[in-house]
Amino acid sequence: MPLVSGFPQVSGFLENAARILETAELGDGGPVTILLRDGRPISLTVENDWSLDALRRERGADEAFRVSRKNGKLFVEGRSHDRACLLAGNRPADAVRALLTPGWAAHPACV
Numbered sequence: 001m002p003l004v005s006g007f008p009q010v011s012g013f014l015e016n017a018a019r020i021l022e023t024a025e026l027g028d029g030g031p032v033t034i035l036l037r038d039g040r041p042i043s044l045t046v047e048n049d050w051s052l053d054a055l056r057r058e059r060g061a062d063e064a065f066r067v068s069r070k071n072g073k074l075f076v077e078g079r080s081h082d083r084a085c086l087l088a089g090n091r092p093a094d095a096v097r098a099l100l101t102p103g104w105a106a107h108p109a110c111v
Helices: 012-024 052-059 092-100
Strands: 032-037 040-046 063-070 073-080 084-089
Touching: 012 063, 012 073, 012 084, 032 052, 040 052, 052 063, 052 073
Parallel strands: none
Antiparallel strands: 032 040, 032 063, 063 073, 073 084
């Protein structure tokens, strides 16, 4: 089973969240909500203001994920029947930009 966040075994729920984050890191799209049933997408909505739990129950989905961006960060919030997660990441272009910023090598994390 693939590693997610350093844990050797994770649920399919967390694997789905990680895949969505990896995909979202490649683009510049706006907020999107993804609903899954039996591991397959059943709905993709843009800028939906319903809570993930309410939307998941209303549409009969097993899992709901919302991709959003705030202050240059990328977030994937996920909900299932009995689980919740919040993953955060950066777009690759942001990571490259940070590396090209003068003084990045003096950052405590890089020393």
